Amino acid sequence: MPRLVDHDRRRTELVEAVWRVVLRHGVAGASVRTVAKEAGLSVGSVRHFFADQDELLHVAMREVARRAGTRIAADEDVRRRLAERGEPVEAVARLLEQAMPLTTDQATEARIWFAFLTHDAADPAVDDVRRELDEDLRGLCERSVAALAEAGALGGGRDTAVETTLLWALVDGLTLRILLDPATTPPDAARTALRAHLRQLAQPAVPSGAAGDP
Numbered sequence: 001m002p003r004l005v006d007h008d009r010r011r012t013e014l015v016e017a018v019w020r021v022v023l024r025h026g027v028a029g030a031s032v033r034t035v036a037k038e039a040g041l042s043v044g045s046v047r048h049f050f051a052d053q054d055e056l057l058h059v060a061m062r063e064v065a066r067r068a069g070t071r072i073a074a075d076e077d078v079r080r081r082l083a084e085r086g087e088p089v090e091a092v093a094r095l096l097e098q099a100m101p102l103t104t105d106q107a108t109e110a111r112i113w114f115a116f117l118t119h120d121a122a123d124p125a126v127d128d129v130r131r132e133l134d135e136d137l138r139g140l141c142e143r144s145v146a147a148l149a150e151a152g153a154l155g156g157g158r159d160t161a162v163e164t165t166l167l168w169a170l171v172d173g174l175t176l177r178i179l180l181d182p183a184t185t186p187p188d189a190a191r192t193a194l195r196a197h198l199r200q201l202a203q204p205a206v207p208s209g210a211a212g213d214p
Contacts, residue, residue, distance in 0.1 A: 018060040027119035071098040088151035092144045102187040141167040157205035
C-alpha cells in the first residue's frame with residue numbers, strides 16, 4: 001500500500017511540474033526532458049509514469065477538471081443547505097464559482113487551462129480533451145439552469161437551452177477578464193456580476209419583438 005501512495009504522490013508532483021513549465025514556457029515547452037528537470041528527476045523516472053509528452057499533457061489537462069470536481073463535491077452539503085433554505089441563486093453561484101479563478105489555486109488552474117486552450121496542438125487527442133472539458137463546463141451551466149428552474153427561480157418563457165448558453169458564455173467571459181485584467185475585474189466583481197445575472201433569470205422572458213415596441 002505505501003508504494004501505491006508514493007506512486008500517486010509522485011504522479012501529482014509531476015503533473016504540477018508540467019504546470020510550472022507550461023506557465024513559464026508554454027505548452028510546447030513541456031517535454032518529458034524539461035518536466036524531468038523541473039521535478040528534479042531523470043527522464044527515465046518520468047517515463048515510468050508517462051510514456052511521452054502527449055500523455056504528460058493529457059494528464060495535466062485532466063487534472064484541472066479533477067480538482068474542480070473535487071471542490072464541487074466538497075461543497076455539495078453547503079449548496080444543498082442553501083437550496084433548502086430557499087436560496088437557490090446562492091447555491092448555484094457557489095457551484096459555478098468552483099470553475100472560476102477566484103482563488104490563487106483556481107487562478108493557477110485557469111491559466112494552465114488557458115495555455116492549453118490557445119495552444120495549436122498537433123495531437124488531436126489534446127483537442128479531444130479540451131472539447132471534453134469544455135463540455136463539462138457547459139454541463140455545469142446546464143445543471144445550474146435546471147436547478148433554478150426546479151426551485152422556481154427561472155422566469156416564465158425562458159428557454160433553458162438559450163439560458164445555458166448565455167450562462168456558459170458569462171462564466172467563460174468572467175474567467176477571461178479575471179485572468180487578463182484582474183485590476184478591472186477582480187474576483188469580488190466577478191462574484192457580484194454572476195449573482196446579478198442569476199437573479200435576473202427569475203424575471204419572465206421578454207417576448208420576441210417587445211423590446212422594439214413603442
